[in-house]
Amino acid sequence: MGNQAKVKVRNLTKKFGDLTVLDHVSFDIERGEFVCIVGPTGCGKTTFLNLLVKLLEPTEGNIFIDGEEADPKKHNLSFVFQEPSAFPWLTVEQNIRFGQETKKRPRQEIDQTTEYILEMLGLKDFRNKYPHELSASTEQRIVIGRSFAMKPDLLLMDEPYGQMDLKLRYYLEDEVIRLQQAAKSTVIFITHNIEEAVYLADRCLILSQKPTTVKEEVQINMPHPRNVASKEFIQLREYITEQIRWW
Amino acid sequence: MARMKKWMDLLLPVLSVFLLLTLWILLHVRKPDIMPAPLDVLQKLWEITLHPISKATLPIHILVSLGRVLGAFALASVLGVTFGVLLGWYETFHHIAWPVFEIIRPIPPIAWIPLIILWCGIGETSKVVIVFIGAIVPIVLNTVAGIRQVNPMLLKAARSMGANDMAIMREAVLPDSLPSIVAGMKTALSTGWMCVLAAEMVVARQGVGFLIIRGMDSGDSALILAGMVVIGVVSALITVALNYLEVRLCPWKVTQK
Ligand SMILES: Nc1ncnc2c1ncn2[C@@H]1O[C@H](COP(=O)(O)OP(=O)(O)OP(=O)(O)O)[C@@H](O)[C@H]1O
Ligand SMILES: [Mg+2]
Numbered sequence: 001m002g003n004q005a006k007v008k009v010r011n012l013t014k015k016f017g018d019l020t021v022l023d024h025v026s027f028d029i030e031r032g033e034f035v036c037i038v039g040p041t042g043c044g045k046t047t048f049l050n051l052l053v054k055l056l057e058p059t060e061g062n063i064f065i066d067g068e069e070a071d072p073k074k075h076n077l078s079f080v081f082q083e084p085s086a087f088p089w090l091t092v093e094q095n096i097r098f099g100q101e102t103k104k105r106p107r108q109e110i111d112q113t114t115e116y117i118l119e120m121l122g123l124k125d126f127r128n129k130y131p132h133e134l135s136a137s138t139e140q141r142i143v144i145g146r147s148f149a150m151k152p153d154l155l156l157m158d159e160p161y162g163q164m165d166l167k168l169r170y171y172l173e174d175e176v177i178r179l180q181q182a183a184k185s186t187v188i189f190i191t192h193n194i195e196e197a198v199y200l201a202d203r204c205l206i207l208s209q210k211p212t213t214v215k216e217e218v219q220i221n222m223p224h225p226r227n228v229a230s231k232e233f234i235q236l237r238e239y240i241t242e243q244i245r246w247w
Numbered sequence: 248m249a250r251m252k253k254w255m256d257l258l259l260p261v262l263s264v265f266l267l268l269t270l271w272i273l274l275h276v277r278k279p280d281i282m283p284a285p286l287d288v289l290q291k292l293w294e295i296t297l298h299p300i301s302k303a304t305l306p307i308h309i310l311v312s313l314g315r316v317l318g319a320f321a322l323a324s325v326l327g328v329t330f331g332v333l334l335g336w337y338e339t340f341h342h343i344a345w346p347v348f349e350i351i352r353p354i355p356p357i358a359w360i361p362l363i364i365l366w367c368g369i370g371e372t373s374k375v376v377i378v379f380i381g382a383i384v385p386i387v388l389n390t391v392a393g394i395r396q397v398n399p400m401l402l403k404a405a406r407s408m409g410a411n412d413m414a415i416m417r418e419a420v421l422p423d424s425l426p427s428i429v430a431g432m433k434t435a436l437s438t439g440w441m442c443v444l445a446a447e448m449v450v451a452r453q454g455v456g457f458l459i460i461r462g463m464d465s466g467d468s469a470l471i472l473a474g475m476v477v478i479g480v481v482s483a484l485i486t487v488a489l490n491y492l493e494v495r496l497c498p499w500k501v502t503q504k
Contacts, residue, residue, distance in 0.1 A: 053407045072409045079407040085400045089422040089499050098418075099408040130499040143404075150408065 006186040011061035023211035036197035039207030077154040078147040086131040093127040099150040283469040291469040312454040319378035327383040331390025356381035381442035382435035389431025393424025
């Protein structure tokens, strides 16, 4: 089990009626790897994550997590969705506790982690507020906090920083790497922002237009924290942008 | 400007009540024998608070009516929410039960009175059953609507964090539909209050509806109006209590306004 890939995708195909979204996609994601997925709008990135956590059933093919059929009840994973998904009836703090409570973590651990996460995301002042009282970008921070607090082995993020300002975005990019390294998590991170992908990823998967396949994989070996102004960084960024612009 | 508005907010309600009283007094002056003066009605209220009619003073009559409503309301809440959740969540159950509900639903609760009296007699049960019929319909309707409007993103979020079906129902579906369920309960309680008065007017020895009928039978128009005033005041108090309860039950919704 030790050397086995964290996520194995085999011949994964998803059709919605006549529309083929994913077309016999296969790849592996290693344990502890940080993978960014980039690709054109509507190519099936969100669909892939939904398949991975069994919110959708594949038309054909399989996904395995730790060699087994994926199951959120069994695997310690968490998902930051593209759309707002904070629970409106829970306060900021209760939202952050939610996943930990579902996973039945010990009370003391939940208290500690929750404090840490509130601090990390700058949510301490809002702990007793309801999500609708806060801005969209703050609501997204709640959802990110809720996910981070679960210390997931497998963290899935679907354009999580899309609507945030640059400063917060840079800060949270560093935080997700910190979390990944501390918890030895595997991260799958979807983004439209190539600079962000190059900043974060150990490996970047470039998807094609529908019917979607993996067009290319780019290994990124630079150490963290990466310098966005370095020659190597800019070259990689331009290369990946070129690959996407190609169609 | 703001101060002006504050004054208006205070002044307008006072003005409208004043207008109502003026109209009342005008009617009284034109037809004194069938329209008692406001003061006569107040006096009547005082009188029946001290001296029992049909072995009960006014507060007792009010409590009797309220008791019937609250008993039926509690029953309707438990059964109505359960039934509504089943209807809203389970497609098969919806196919089976919705048509039946849809046929029975439009029958006004008052139309059930004769049948219920035939079945349950003229005791307490029949009044509770009539209120129950009136109260359960809005609860079921609102529960179904609430469940069907649950935000699918939130279900996905709960499921992706490993919640099982029970937990998803308890932690996501019910809380997200709670505001709608509570709105249904508010409607149910005011409908229930109307139903109990109707039922009491047909057959009862105590209760506010009975007071009005007693007033009619004895040609005591002050008593009739006293009963009507009590109905209005109690309804208003119920609304205030329910609004308060709504804030407690759904704090996230109320601050949204
Ligand atoms: N439930 C569904 N039924 C039918 N078609 C769907 C469904 N979900 C997604 N699609 C279609 O599948 C395609 C892929 O959608 P998906 O949301 O996975 O794309 P995406 O890569 O995440 O796009 P974006 O970059 O906009 O987030 C789109 O054409 C979309 O219209
Ligand atoms: Mg998407």
